[in-house]
Amino acid sequence: MRYGLAPQFAPVATSQTLFFLEGNFRNAGVLGIVGAGGVGFELEERIRIFAFDQAAFIILLYMVAVAALDSLSRWLRNRLA
Numbered sequence: 001m002r003y004g005l006a007p008q009f010a011p012v013a014t015s016q017t018l019f020f021l022e023g024n025f026r027n028a029g030v031l032g033i034v035g036a037g038g039v040g041f042e043l044e045e046r047i048r049i050f051a052f053d054q055a056a057f058i059i060l061l062y063m064v065a066v067a068a069l070d071s072l073s074r075w076l077r078n079r080l081a
Contacts, residue, residue, distance in 0.1 A: 011080040018073040025069055029062055 032040020039062060046055040 011077070014080055015077050018076065022066075022069055022073060026066065 028038050029040045029043070032038040032042070033044045034040070039058065043055055043058045043062075046052075046058060
């Protein structure tokens with residue numbers, strides 16, 4: 001199993017796991033804005049009280065986190081392929 005099944009299964013399983021992780025991370029921001037809490041809730045709260053400098057910082061950090069997750073995911077998929 002170690003030499004026959006694992007080398008074929010590991011890249012596919014890792015790719016699917018990372019795909020769902022990326023999707024869930026992006027969806028968390030949207031769900032928070034509509035009332036589910038988390039990062040989106042903090043963003044919506046800052047916009048509501050007109051603290052646009054803090055809202056811009058939250059958006060910037062969220063974009064950096066998404067980019068870092070995408071880069072890590074791409075690197076890991078290329079390494080396993």
